Every structure is written in C-alpha cells, then in structure tokens.
Amino acid sequence: MSARVTMKDIAAELGVSINTVHKALTGKAGVSESVRAKVNAKAEAMGYHRNTxxxxxxxxxxxxxxxxxxxxxxxxxxxxxxxxxxxxxxxxxxxxxxxxxxxxxxxxxxxxxxxxxxxxxxxxxxxxxxxxxxxxxxxxxxxxxxxxxxxxxxxxxxxxxxxxxxxxxxxADYSTAGSLMAEQAANLVHASGADARVLLLTGDPYTDSHYLTARAFHNYLRERDIPWQVEDLAGAHAQVKQLEHELEKRLSAPDAPELICSVFAVGSEVVADALVSTGKAGRVMVIGNDLFPESALALRRGIFTNIVYKDPxxxxxxxxxxxxxxxxxxxxxxxxxxxGAVEMVFASNVDRYCELAGI
CATH class of the missing domain: 3.40.50.2300 (Response regulator)
Known part of the structure; x- marks a missing residue:
C-alpha cells in the first residue's frame, strides 16, 4: 500500500505553505477562493483523507x-x-x-x-x-x-x-553559557601566555539571554579570583553601526584586546567583520555565540576560536x-x-553541530 498523503505533500505539489493547505481544506479564512479550489482539487486528485x-x-x-x-x-x-x-x-x-x-x-x-x-x-x-x-x-x-x-x-x-x-x-541555560565561555577564555589565555586584555560584548541589558550570560561570565572570573581587566562593550541589534565603530577603534589601538567574547549572535558577526576590516583576523582569540552560516565559516577559517551553541x-x-x-x-x-543544554563548538566538530542545526 502507498503511504498516506499528508498536507505537507499537497503543499509541496502546489508550492504553498502547509498552513495555506490547512486553511483551505478546513474552511478557515485567510486564503482566496481560487487557492481553496486548487488545494481541494489537488487533495482529491492525490487521494488525501483528513485524519478525523x-x-x-x-x-x-x-x-x-x-x-x-x-x-x-x-x-x-x-x-x-x-x-x-x-x-x-x-x-x-x-x-x-x-x-x-x-x-x-x-x-x-x-x-x-x-x-x-x-x-x-x-x-x-x-x-x-x-x-x-x-x-x-x-x-x-x-x-x-x-x-x-x-x-x-x-x-x-x-x-x-x-x-x-x-x-x-x-x-537556554544562560548561567552555563557564561561560565563555559569564561572557563574556555581562561584556558585560551593561559595557553597563549598573553596578557589578559579581554573585551566582552554584553549586548542588551534588558534581554535575558544577553544579561544573564554576561553576568555568569563575570561571576566565574570573580569566584576564581582571576585578575583580569574585562572591558564590557554594550549594545545590541539597534546599535550595530556603533558597535562596529567601537570594535574597529579598539582593535586598532596599541593595547588591543588579546581575547574578545560576545554573548549574542549579532555581536559575533560584528566581531568577525571588524577583525577582517582591521587585518586582525587570526591574531585575536575570539569566542562567539550562536551557530549560523557566517559564524561557522569564521570558525573554520580561524577567525573564531570557539562558539558557544545554545540550540535555539x-x-x-x-x-x-x-x-x-x-x-x-x-x-x-x-x-x-x-x-536547554549549552555546548562549546570547535573547528574540529563544527560540521556535526551544523548538521544538527540544519545549517
């Protein structure tokens, strides 16, 4: 016997959304009569039976x-x-x-x-x-x-x-996200022998995922008496141009940070762009946040050192x-x-996480 025809199958045949098919077949408002007629005709032709x-x-x-x-x-x-x-x-x-x-x-x-x-x-x-x-x-x-x-x-x-x-x-477990980022930051700084000039992009203080991750980052360092001078750089989606300007200024300064961390996705993309534009890509350690095509590419190319993944x-x-x-x-x-779980992504395992995320 052939598999049961679903609304998804009808939607694929007609090139419309599943929700459009659902509205048409159930008599809901939101679709034109011509679309409704086409959907019903295709459903009948394909032998669709609603799961009553x-x-x-x-x-x-x-x-x-x-x-x-x-x-x-x-x-x-x-x-x-x-x-x-x-x-x-x-x-x-x-x-x-x-x-x-x-x-x-x-x-x-x-x-x-x-x-x-x-x-x-x-x-x-x-x-x-x-x-x-x-x-x-x-x-x-x-x-x-x-x-x-x-x-x-x-x-x-x-x-x-x-x-x-x-x-x-x-x-996501924002406390774990901030602590995990801080722990890996400590590992990177210790391994490189660099001075601990750290720049933390803290995002929007009124957004839970930004504020709580940044707070956990600082708490981790304070509880372990790690004597870094961490500079916070606030600003989120509405301040992208300002963030770009501030990052380029800091990266071009004699006392540029050895490590940059971002608690949010847009900040991660801004960091990658600023590193490329200032010629510092691969010369500054970076822990970004969230996995998307651009951040995965930055990790593969060595622009990022790690990415914190929260599986949205x-x-x-x-x-x-x-x-x-x-x-x-x-x-x-x-x-x-x-x-939800939070994990640290490396260049060696980024392909696996991209597959899980559908990237």
Whole structure:
C-alpha cells in the first residue's frame, strides 16, 4: 500500500505553505477562493483523507499564535533558528486540529505586535495559545499580562517572567553559557601566555539571554579570583553601526584586546567583520555565540576560536510542543522552566553541530 498523503505533500505539489493547505481544506479564512479550489482539487486528485480521529480531539480547532522576532536582517543569525523550531512543531501537528499563525516583529516592534493581538481578543477573536518572546520592557510585559487575562495560554521563549500568568518558559541555560565561555577564555589565555586584555560584548541589558550570560561570565572570573581587566562593550541589534565603530577603534589601538567574547549572535558577526576590516583576523582569540552560516565559516577559517551553541531550534520546538500538549491533552509541564543544554563548538566538530542545526 502507498503511504498516506499528508498536507505537507499537497503543499509541496502546489508550492504553498502547509498552513495555506490547512486553511483551505478546513474552511478557515485567510486564503482566496481560487487557492481553496486548487488545494481541494489537488487533495482529491492525490487521494488525501483528513485524519478525523486526530482533528476531533477537541470540538473546535486550536488556534495558536507564534509571536517572535523576525527571521530576516538582524534576526537571521539567531531568530531564524527559533522559527525553524516552530516549523518542526507545525509539521508534526498539522493534522491534529491545530492552526498556527505567525506574527513577526522587528527591532522595537514587539509591543506593537502584542497590542494588535490584544485588540483582536477584545473584539472576540479566538486565540487559544501564544508562544511569545520573553518581554524586555514594561509595555510588552503589561500587554502579555492582558492577553493572559483574556484567557490565552502563554508559553515564553528565550527568557522568563515568573510573575506573568504563563504556562512556562523554554530557554537556554544562560548561567552555563557564561561560565563555559569564561572557563574556555581562561584556558585560551593561559595557553597563549598573553596578557589578559579581554573585551566582552554584553549586548542588551534588558534581554535575558544577553544579561544573564554576561553576568555568569563575570561571576566565574570573580569566584576564581582571576585578575583580569574585562572591558564590557554594550549594545545590541539597534546599535550595530556603533558597535562596529567601537570594535574597529579598539582593535586598532596599541593595547588591543588579546581575547574578545560576545554573548549574542549579532555581536559575533560584528566581531568577525571588524577583525577582517582591521587585518586582525587570526591574531585575536575570539569566542562567539550562536551557530549560523557566517559564524561557522569564521570558525573554520580561524577567525573564531570557539562558539558557544545554545540550540535555539530545539528551544523553540520545546516551547511550542509544551503549549500544544497542554491545549490538546491538558498536559501541564512537570517543570515550568525548561532549560536547554549549552555546548562549546570547535573547528574540529563544527560540521556535526551544523548538521544538527540544519545549517
């Protein structure tokens, strides 16, 4: 017997998204009548049969919204892989009565995106669950609170706000990330015999993954009485040009750092570019953060010494699955805050990690 035809198969045949096929076949709004007709015709021609036993687990379909930073531009280095985790979850549940809507936002646009979701709830739209990025300001936090009060189940990603009425949170172990980076930094400096002039790109102090990683880095050195003079250089996605200028200035100075560490992905890319533009590539030790095509290439070419890998794909998948399992089956996570593993990547094993990350 031939394998059962799935919505994924129909989507591939027509060159459309799985979500489009789902809306067309289930009579949901969001697709034109011409597209709906094409999808239904292709489904019939391919012999598609909807999994009614799975879709009838609840009387009504479950509507999920994934609200995360956009995967393009500054989000291509890290957030792209959060969305990949969401993709993997969506493909698993497409025949289970779950409809997923994606809401992406750019730098500074999170509160606006949440406000639009809140307005939809106020006019009676049904949203069962929200996979949301951990908020970094009061307005976004307030809006998430209002959305929770409206009856939406919220699962946070890449950070946590325990005071919010959320189901739970999925995040990397930032304490381990900072400590691991500091330990490897100490190994590199000791092995090279260099003076310990260290520059730490600390990112955004209001972003959990940045702040907590940087704090753990400093705590590791302090607890072990490692007498380095570490210079912190703050600035994240909205300050890329300023970061580039400051890095080039420091790398061109007589007392340039022997070691540079970055706690976030965009900072890692800025470091690589600055090293190349100043002719210091391969002459300064670098521990970057997050694995993406550009950072993997920098590691292979000797521009980076190591990369701290936090597996954002699994992080987002885990959060989405927790939300889906709760709404489908009523399964409450035994541990509200789920922390993913953090690992150190070397040039010798980068290919394996790239394969795991889908790079």
């Amino acid at each position: 036993s799975a879709s009838s687990l609840r009387r009504k379909d479950i509507n999920l919204v994934f609200c995360l930073p956009r995967a393009s531009r500054e989000g291509a280095y890290f957030f792209r892989y959060l969305w990949e985790g969401c993709n993997r979850f969506e493909q698993e549940v497409i025949d289970r009565g779950i409809t997923v809507e994606r809401v992406e936002f750019g730098v500074g646009g999170y509160a606006d995106a949440l406000e639009q979701i809140d307005e939809r709830l106020q006019v009676g739209e049904k949203i069962d669950g929200l996979l949301a990025y951990a908020p970094g300001d009061d307005r976004a936090t307030e809006l998430l609170g209002q959305i929770a009060e409206a009856g939406v189940t919220i699962e946070l990603v890449d950070g946590d706000r325990p005071h919010l009425n959320r189901l739970g949170a999925s995040l 794909t699994s992080l987002a998948y885990r959060g989405a699955k927790t939300l889906g399992d709760y709404l489908l089956w009523g399964r409450t996570p035994t541990v509200p805050v789920q922390k």
